[in-house]
Amino acid sequence: MKVSRRRLLTAVGLAALAGCTSRANPGTGGESATTPASSAEATTITGETVPTAEETLPLPMNAADLEAHAVSGGPSKDGIPSIDNPSFVAAGDVDFLNPTDPVFGVALNGDIKAYPQKILVHHEIVNDRLGDRPVAVTYCPLTGTVQGFERGETTFGVSGRLINNNLIMYDRATEAWWPQMLATAIPGPWNSAPGTTSLREFGLVWTPWERWRSLHPDTQVLSTATGFAKNYGRDPYGSYAPPRGYYANDATLFEPLAEDDRFSRKRVFMGARTADGAVAFDKSTLLAEQTMTGELGTTPVVAVADQRLDTGYIYLNPEERTVTSDGRTVSVGESTYAPDDLPLTSVHTFDAMWVAWYGYYPETNVYA
Structure with missing residues (x-):
């Protein structure tokens, strides 16, 4: 028997997915290299229909096997409607956010914007522009992941399918499937031609509204x-402020690809992945210690906290330079920098629930 998100939420004692299981009224640089998928098991994306990264991020298994793990989340294709004509208001005109409500912030290409979690939980994708750059801002409530992608002249929609509890997007130009966390095309029922590629990514910050507004008073x-x-x-899943429902218990709605019981399933880690491997730092530990060191594959990395926004960033540090932080400024050698602007190579970093991160990256190095 197929099980919908609505039925599973009811089974674990959460509210039904009112707005997320029915069709709404119509309205308005990944870094890395080779994927193990064979050319006959992935999806062709041609030209610049969908802007793609120079190198392809690794997959945890071949692309055809990933497709076989896809399950219906309940809604049909576009049953969770993307926002394709977003409108924005000034910070001073916002009357629907509490200070501790999560927002997903970005300052890029001349624009400063915040996307409230309480809106994206109902839509999961916003097709927008940052300056002259068409982008998609994406959020998966079941894995606690928010990621940004360049979209070219197409738009992204919600397929209605999940892998590893994680949103599968599709682009409306080729109808290829794109698991959000993997950012890499796999076959799907609407497009299964040969070839594979990864999307161009950009980072968003998961942060309380009061912190984003304080640092960026001119935000839209x-x-x-x-x-x-x-x-x-x-929020049909519960609440982040304070934590309730799905976000506060250890239940997942669908089986993860892999399990590891070292940490609770929904403990938040800050992760990064390249062709060389994956690394994850416990977010609460990072915020407490200000800096942490580890390895991504065999390359030394340093994670630094940003107390201004209650977040962190991961940098390659092959020379193992000494990095210290007070949470607001970071010292590298004799110079000081903002936490998001070190003179080191940054690696795309995002928040994720442990169960989701480990499910996709079971060989990850982890530091807690």
Whole structure:
């Protein structure tokens, strides 16, 4: 029997997925290299229809096997509607956010924007622009991951399928499947031609609204005037502030690809992955210690906290330079820098629940 997100949420004692299981009223640089997928088991993306990275991120198994692990989340294709014509309001005009509500912030290409979690939980994808760059801002509530991608002249939609509890996006130009965390094309029922590639990524910061607004008072904020009839005051999965429901218990709605019981399933890690491997730092430990060191594959890395935004970043540090931090400024040698602007090579970093990170990257180096 197929099990929907609605039925599973009810089974674990959470609210039904009112806005997330039915079709809404219509409204308005990954870094890395070779994937193990064979050319006959992935999806062709041609030209610049979808902007792709120079190198392809690794997959945890071949692409055809990943497709076989896809399950229905309940909604049909586009049953969770992307926001394709977003509107924004100034920070001073926001009356629907509490200080501790999570937002996903980005300052890129001349734009400063915040995307509230309480809106994206109902839509999962916002097709937007940052300056002259078309982008997709994506959020998966079941894995706690928010990621940004360049989208070229196409838009992304929600396929209605999940792998490893994680959103599978599709692009409307080729209809290829893109598991969000992997950022790499796999076959799907609408497009299964040969070839494989990864999307161009950019980072967003998961941070409380009060912290983003304090650091970026000129930010624009995604408006609740989306053109859809949604109750943006209610998260169908629970609440992050304070933690309740799905976000506060250890239950997942679907089986992960792999399990590791060293940490609770929904403990938040800050992860990074390249062709050389994957690394994850416990977020709460990083925020407490300010800096942590580890290895991505065999390359030394340093993670630094950013107390301004309650987040962190991972940098390659092959020369193992001494890095110290007070949480707001970081010293490298005799010079000081903002935590997000060190003179080291940054690696795309994002928050993820442990169960999701380990499911996709079971060979990860982990530091807690």
